Amino acid sequence: MKDRLQRMKEEALKQIRSSDKLEKLNEVKVNFLGKKGELTAVLKSMKDVAPEDRPKVGQMVNDVRAELEKVLEDAKKKMERFLREEQMKREEIDVTLPAKKRNVGHRHPNTIALEEVERIFVGMGYEVVEGPEVELDYYNFEALNVPAEHPAKDEQDTFFIGNNILLRTQTSPVQVREMEKGKLPIRMIAPGRVFRSDEVDATHSPSFHQVEGLVIDKDITFGDLKGTLAEFAKELFGENTKVKFRPHHFPFTEPSAEVDVTCFKCGGKGCRFCKGSGWIEILGCGMVHPKVLKMSGIDPEEYAGFAFGVGLERIALLKYEIDDMRLLYENDIRFLKQF
């Protein structure tokens, strides 16, 4: 009996080793361990064994069964792993084939630039406000210390609609509207569309965008203006950007300045981009003129403030190295896709 079991086991192991398919393994399992299998047959023939030997033989049969089951299980796992690997080998793909994209749309470079500016100032506690594009002469000029007949009025090439209604030439009127509300202190930026009667060319457009900034509080200084815009320039153009404040004139600020930043192409050494100067002009600013404060109902003895105006297209053209302003209003998808 012992020998029979031993032979059976040897035979089974041999068959398992030679199995190259899962079905074969199954067959082996059925043949030896199944209901009609050889091992089961041995158990069935137990009645022929002497009763005193039965436990011993039973033990032997169980041992063989356990061993075979284990070997079978291992062989099955091994084979399954092998088959899975085989399948995955067949499933290999060319990962360099083109991606399937959703074709998400693109934001206009002006808007991207604006969002950058907004992000910087909102972070500094500024509220983003808006004002009308068709504006009263009073807000666009008079309340900004540009009285009737002031040459600045001509210089800005205003589009007029009626006697006292015009297309705003700057976002500065929003300053006045905000000051008139009488809620102090003020920290605001006002982005928006402005209009000047310039013919369309590579550097001009009759309609473009500005971002106005205004801070009114007690104890605001020219130093605060410098500090604020220096932060702004660093955020917008990079940590190493330096700013230069040059005296200038605007009717609604005194003192006034124009601001240059170090050329971000050459870092200030001078290149074609900055016409050799190392500097690029980006905005105008100044301390709010006491007359402007007074006209808007703010006491210049108690409050002071600064204001600035940035040309959005200018920022976009510089930052994204766009060489022709017309591209911004043409809406060629091949242009827009680059942003």
Place this chain on the structure above:
Amino acid sequence: MNTPLSWIKAYVPELQCTDQEYVDAMTMSGTKVESYVRLDNNLSNIVVGEILSIEKHKDADKLIVCQVDIGKETVQIVTGATNVKEGDKVPVVLEGGRVAGGHDGSPLPEKGIEIKKGKLRGIESFGMMCSIEELGSTREMYPDAPKEGIYIFPKETKIGEDAIEVLGLHDTVFEHEITLNRVDCYSVLGIAREAAATFCKPFLPPKVEVKGNGENIHDYISVEVEAPDLCSRYCARVCKNIKIGPSPQWMQRRLAASGIRPINNLVDITNYVMEEYGQPMHAFDLDRIEDRKIIVKRAEEGEEFQTLDGQVRKMDRDILMICDGKKKIGIGGIMGGENSKITEKVTTVLFEAATFHGPNIRKSAKRIGLRTDASSKFEKGLDPHRAEEAINRACALIEELGYGEVVGGMVDVCQPFKESVRIPFYPEKINKLLGVNLSKEEMLGYLERGEFVYEKETGEILVPNFRQDVEGMADLAEEVARFYGYDNIPLSLPRGEATTGKLSFKLRIEELAREVAEFCGFSQAMWYSFESPKVFDKLLLPEDSPFRKAIRISNPLGEDFSIMRTISLNGILTSLAMNYNRRNENVRLYEMGNIYLPKQLPLTELPEERMEFTLGMYGEGDFFTMKGVVEEFLEKAGMNKKAKYDKNAGKPFLHPGRQANILYESGIIGFLGEIHPEVCEHYEMKTKVYVAVLDMPEIVAKASFDRKYRGIAKYPAVIRDISMVMKKGIQAGQIEDIIEQRGGNLLESYTLFDIYEGSQIKEGYKSLAYSITFRAKDRTLEENDVQKAMKKIVNGLQQLGVELRQ
């Protein structure tokens, strides 16, 4: 304003700086230098030589061989020039030297031309004699240069001298940007005064003294000003026995370097004084002035006048005329008349230096289309003190240079001057505004550089009369700051109470719209606010369409930019058409921009500005793609109720069978549809174009960022499919309304899963199939619940005339 450094130095003799130092310092003190040109750029090693002898070249008919004395030695030069003779003194560029250009006056090469010794037809030449063009200038600026050939110096010029120096070309011309407030700086004296203040050097303006010939001007001329509002000062002086000829070299050089062509002594003196003082002058031939009388008055409406450029121009009541006893002789501040023009034969000259009303000059010049050097100065509003100073300077030059004699006295018709401005001086306020801590003395030092005077007794600052722009403390602060140096003011950040940085709700919704549009494949376009009224025709809008009530710009750039848009579609359509034309495929664009709706025309109050969210596309996708974008946006904007679509939108620019108004909570929030094929033709697009326009004020009013968690269903759903046949005219929306109204609170959702028209369905009918989902929040549904709900729905559908299919 182009100003040569040599002229500035004439009044600031101690000024020593390189060109770049000048640019930097002046720019940082407020007189920005835009650019500069060195007149001796590419000129080197050029001396004055005297031609000792000229021989013919033995092998070339057109060449001559000259022996030229250049001081230390005599050099041999071969030339083709024909205008030189023995004894002429000429500019000679020596071997290794450089000239600016060729003799033909063609554009100057960037690095000039180097001169080397060489052989011309076998004879050695050790340099070159130069024409004025080779020296980088023109005959216009050097009227003494011969018409052709080599420049010849006056006899008295010293041999061996630096020819560039003799020609006044060791000079730099700076182009200054003058801000509108600094009228005084539109003059060499003004710039020189700024330079002196910037570099802390003494400023020495010319000392003007007119002797006069003992006669009395009042015997020569009388002046009446009938329009003192337009002419606040009129000064007149007379010079007699005028000898016309060239002006002195130094004057010609300064004018030429400033870009003004020297003409003759009389013209040059008026131009010179205009540049120097910023005060334009006019010279009349006194013998052509009738009745010896000048009257300054307004022109008659519509009268014609011939200006000295020969053109006849039409005048109006707001134009100021200079007249004599009988006739008009000039347009005040703009241009003189043909009839009193100075000629070579003039013997007695009447000089005029006046102060005209700036804005009137500006407007007049614009109206008659004649902006002159004079008018561009007057329009800035000149200081009346300048008129007297300038006219005296001109007369003094006539005397000093011996061009004539000056009649004693000046006729001066003058309105009272503005009182000089006094500003209380509070150094602590200036410190506070600037964020610095300067002493009173330091501040006064800066102010005095600009000729401001501190009056101890009153503690006031007296503003000099040429600074009409300075009115208050803030102006003084700027004066202090620019000489202290903007660069030296320390950086700080505003202190004070904290404020919340934020975007308005409207801006946040607009941002959301951009995000959704982009996610759906639309790129952002930007378009102009103004467009052509032809757009209305292109969009097939009827004559009485309210969209045609648009605001007109009174001074547009042209008809194409003449009205403020009342409808946003043209921008998107034009942009799509451009892309289509350039063969860009599958283009999707959106725009966020205002339309402008007048409350009445002509405009008496500001119009309503409505932000429109406009989407347009061609290529892949159809009406329902666009509808999907709209609904994605509404969902993201927290507008969770179902939008309705009304096909009776009545938009003439859309396909009549493929358009709808979009309704939300029964209000119209926009429209969408396929562009009418005829409109597509107008835009030259041979493709289907879909658009949607959402009216942002409506959206903003209904949108919300509030979200509430509704829970995730715990109990199973029951799904029933229902298939039906109906007349084609019945819209899916009607079916859905019934499902919604009758589904009860167990109805969870429904989806259309099949739509069919064709052979299995009778003519004029269609089949729709919906899958309807029921679910209860608190229990598992029973068959009975669902049957009840379905029965209600089916009854409703049958009332609509819908047949159910099994």
